[in-house]
Amino acid sequence: MNQKAFLEVFVAISCVIITLSPAHSAAEPAPVVVCYPGGPINDSEANNGMAAMLRVLEHLGQWPDQTFSSFFTSNADECRNLLSTKKPAFAITSLGLFLEERPEHNLLPIVQPQMRGTTTETYRLIVKKGKFQNLDQLKGKLVGGTVFEEPDFIKRIVFRNHLDPANYFQLKPSRQAIRALRALDKDELDAVLLNGQQFSALGSLQLGSPLEAIFTSEAIPLMGLVANEKSSTAAERSRFANALSSMCSDPEGKKLCDLFGVESFKPTTITVFSPMISLWNQGK
């Protein structure tokens, strides 16, 4: 399961952003910003769903009802704008946006999802079996997938700055992985880059030809909840982490966790993400 699937959980469960900064009065709901770059979700529909699901976390964290209000976007630029204008103390973003926005917003990872027994995932470049043997042979070829909404993330983290996908391949981004895989099956694409969740579900598809991975990334930590270290306290971060950690044990929360394959949420630290931060900075 990948970070985007994890973000889907938070779209559904309206993971919460608390801000106790002076910018927000006691009576004004704290803004909840959830960024799901490239996700196949209509923003207004996602926001409607999030508004209902915010109550799950309020209940778990023993916050008063209507403590939070939600702001959802599947657009990376809009996410950057929301982080700047709403100034949330906590947020849910992709790993790419976390790495990019970390310095400006003092972002600190608080919680990660665990999926299929792990808090990491790998990306794989998939081709028709036997058609290509290595990345060199894919230079200039047509490559699809849903993960190219954040090209810097793919370049710096997935490919560890060894190649720039935008220049190395002819990219054909898609909002649905199944369409990219059908295109691969029909030879309309030469390869598809899949995240961990997509790769693990390949067996459920009935495609005409067998596929294989000719590139597998290193393990990449799943992204979860982040905090603005300067506008949140350790106590607030702990309260939020505890509330989320109990999400999958709650009867209603569990249904949502099960929907997206999240087994649990685990507290985390910046140390887990340090290698990613180094890679990101090397790519500047």
Add this chain to the structure above:
Amino acid sequence: MLQGCTRISTQNVALSNLSDCPKESETELLSHPLQYNATTPTHRLECVLNFLRNTSDKTLIASSLASQVALHLAERTQERPRQEALAMEGVGFAEKAIASGGANDGGVHYYLAANLGLAVRDHVTQAAENLSRLEKEMQLALKLNPDIDSGGPLRLLGTLYFKAPPWPTGIGDGDKALDLLKKAVEQHPEHPLNHLFYAQALLEVDEQTSQARTQLAKGLEKLASGQWGYNKTPWQHEFAELAKELGE
């Protein structure tokens, strides 16, 4: 406690002013089921619904009429809890119809799916739990009676594939959505929602803005020229939202 996570009410909604309802006839209801539609006055539908709640006529029970009437009442109800309750009642009627010998009636499956979708729309977990059932019922409707409600099964199944979470999380599938919705507009160009939903799919699945605008225009033309009764105003809002998204 948790809005959106509470269960939908399964109690029948109270109907009012039933004392002046005309005497209904099973034969009449069965012979002209299509007369109960979006143009039928609300009170008339409520009279029919009340009759159908209490009928013991096996043929009526096995038909899609009660589920159909419940859907029409639900769709024009603004108050969400009442709307959900009516829709769930429509689901119940359809389930009873299937159990009473109506399993081969495409209309029964169509109205079951339409009511179920309306009932769970705002309940995230229940919507997710019912995705497979919605798909199955609509597929049955498509197989048994593809033309009901001007291509309703094509329209609703296509929209389900368009709106549902995509693989690998869910059954969402842009290719299937576009294929079904294209058939809907080709086979039933008279229905404005066929054009609207196809336009939405063209825009969001394939980013085909020009084609989406074309479908939007065709749909608006059909909306303006047809008799859509209580549906006209809400459909106008839906068209307006897409037009705004397209920058019209």
